[in-house]
Amino acid sequence: MRGLNKYFSIAKASLEVIFVYRAGFAFNMIGTVFYVVAMFYLWQTIFLGKPGALGGFTWPEMKAYLIVAFILNSTMTWFDEWQMGADIREGRVATDLARPIDFQLKRFAEATGPVPFELVSALGIGAVVAVVFGGIALPADPVHLALFIVSAALATLLKFAIIYCVSMVAFWTTGMEGVSNGRMAVQNIFSGALIPLVFFPDWLRGFASVLPFQGMISTPALTYLGAMDGPTTAFMIGTQAVWVVGLMLFGRLLWRSAIKAVTINGG
Amino acid sequence: MPLIEARGLTKKFRQAVKEPGLAGSLKHFFTRQYKDKVAVDHIDLSVEAGESVAYLGPNGAGKSTTIKMLTGILVPTSGSLIVDGLVPHEKRQQNARKMGVVFGQRTQLWWDIPVIESFNLARDMYEIPAARYKANLAEFTELLGLAEFMNIPAGKVSLGQRMRADLCMALLHEPKLLYLDEPTIGLDIAVKDSIRKFIHRLVEERGTTVMLTTHDLGDIEDICNRIVIIDSGKIIHDGGLAALKDNYARDRVIHFQLARPPASMDPICAGLPACDLHANGLSLSVRFDRFEFAAGEIAAAVMPHVEVIDFRIDEPEVEDLIRRVYLGQLSLAAPEPTADTPESAVAAEV
Secondary structure, eight states: OGGGHHHHHHHHHHHHHHHHTHHHHHHHHHHHHHHHHHHHHHHHHHHHTOSSOBTTBOHHHHHHHHHHHHHHHTTTTTOOHHHHHHHHHTTTHHHHHTSSSOHHHHHHHHHHTTHHHHHHHHHHHHHHHHHHTTOOOOOSSHHHHHHHHHHHHHHHHHHHHHHHHHHGGGGTOSOHHHHHHHHHHHHHHHTTSSSOGGGSOHHHHHHHHTSGGGGTTHHHHHHHHTOSOHHHHHHHHHHHHHHHHHHHHHHHHHHHHHHHHOOOTTO | OOSEEEEEEEEEEEEEEOOSHHHHHHHHHHSOEEEEEEEEEEEEEEEOTTOEEEEEOSTTSSHHHHHHHHTTSSOOSEEEEEETTBOTTTTHHHHHHHEEEEETTBOOSOTTSBHHHHHHHHHHHTTOOHHHHHHHHHHHHHHHTOGGGTTSBGGGSOHHHHHHHHHHHHHTTOOSEEEEESTTTTOOHHHHHHHHHHHHHIIIIIOOEEEEEOSOHHHHHHHOSEEEEEETTEEEEEEOHHHHHHHHOOEEEEEEEESSOOSOSHHHHHHOTTSEEEEETTEEEEEEETTTOOHHHHHHHHTTTSOEEEEEEEOOOHHHHHHHHHTTSEEOOOOSSOOOSTTSOOEEOO
C-alpha cells in the first residue's frame, strides 16, 4: 500500500484545487440544479395524465431515477477530454513522464480527489430537490442499497475509463472540444441520463445494451430501485465491472502505443 | 563506467505537411502527407559522474529532444542509450527516481496550490524519508530564499521565484543527475546569479552530475566544465571551454591608436601578409591568428611605420564564437571528438 501513498497525496492536492476554484464549482452546481429541476417538471408533465406506472416506473420511482442520475452526473466533473487533451497537446504530460508515477493512476487520482466533495454537494442538493418535489422512492432493503453503492462506484470508475480512452484522441487531433461534446452526447443518450433505456425502441435498446454507457446511469439507478431481479442485477453489475477493467486496460494500451509514436511538441 | 552512455542515438519525428489555405487544409484532411524530421542524428555522448555539461545549440538543433530521451520521456528511434545502468524509456519510473529535471519554460509545481504543498507532493511521489526531506527542504529553502513565498500558489509567484522553487522541487529527492532545460530563461541578473551559484555548489558539494541546455553563456562559464554543441541533430563540438576557444576562436584583434593617419598602408600590409588590416582615420586594427603570431610580433611590424599612442587587444569571445557557429558562418568540421590540435579543421567563411 505504501506505493499508493503518492496517489492519495495527488488526490488530496486535486481536491484542494476545487476549493481554489470554488466560484466555478458553485456555478457548475447551480447549472446542474436548473437542469435537474427542468427534468423534474418535464417528467411530471408526462406522468400527469397517467395514474399508474409508465414503462414500469411509478412517479416516485421516476423521481428517484432522476435524482440518482443527477448525483452520478455530478461526480468527476473536473476530469474531461479537453483538459487532458490540452496537457497532451501542449506537452505538459512531459513533466508527468519525468516523474516516478504511473500516468493513468496519476490521472485517476486527480479525477477522484474532488469526488467526495462533489458527492456531498450533489447529495445535499439532491435531497433538497427530492423533498421539494414530494419525496422519492427509497431502496426496498439494505441489500439493494449496498448493491447500489457498488454499482455507483463502478459507474464512476467507468466514467473515468471512458474519458481517459477518449482523451487519447488528443494524440491525433487538436479538436478536443468536439470530441468531448460528442462523447457527452452519446453518453447522455445511451447511459439513460436523458430517458430511461426502457423507453427506447427495441433496436436502440439492443444497441445501448452492448455499449458501456448504460453502466454509468441506468444500471446503478435500476439497482437502486430494485427494478431488476437478482440474477439480472448481478449480471448488470458484472457487466459494469468487465467494462471498467477492459477500458482501463485498453486506456493503458492506447497510452502506451500513443506515447511510442508521439512527438511531444516543442521537441 | 560513464553515467550517461549514448551510441548512435537517433530520434526521428514524423511531421505533417500541410499546404497553406483552405484548399491545403482540405487536402490534408483527406490525404495526410508526412515527412521525417531527424531531430537527433546518431549522436555519441558519454558523461561521467560529477561532470557538468553544457549542451548547446541553436533553436531546433535537437537539445530538448536529447534531454527528453535521456529522461525517458521520448523513445529513441534507433541507437543505444544507457543512463546509470538503465534504458530510460524502458525503466521510466526507476530512471525518474534517480534524476531531477527542470524545464525553464514549464513548471513542475502545482499551479493552484501553495508551493510548499508541491514540495510535500514531491516527498510522497519520490518516497523521500521524512528526516531527509526535512533536512533538504531546510537547506534549499535557505540557499534559494524560498521562505517568503512558500505559502503562495505557484501561479501567483514571480518567474524568478517559480524557477527557484522548481529547482528545489527537482532536487528534494537528491538525484544523481540533474537535467536543466534553459533554467535561466527570462530571469533577471540577480536571480540568474543566485541560481548559477546554487547549481555550482550542488556540483561541488554533492557531486551531482549536471546537464544543462541554455542560450545564456553566463550559465556555461559559471557552471560547466564541458561543452557539447549540437547542430541539426549532430554533435559538432565536445570538449572543454578552453579547447573550444583554442580550436575555433583563433583570431585576436589588436587595435592601435595613432598620432596621425598613416601615409600609406602598403609597407604595413607587406609586413603582415597573413593578417587582416583595417585603417580608419587615427585607428588601425589588425586581426591575426594567435597561434601564428604573438601580439608583440604584430606590434613590431606596425610600429616602424606609424606613431602609436595607445593599443588594446580583443580576446575572442565565446559568445561571439557560438553565435557564429549558430549562424552557420563558422563550420566546425570536426568529426573527431578530440579535435585538440589547432591545425584541425577550421573554416571561417566570413
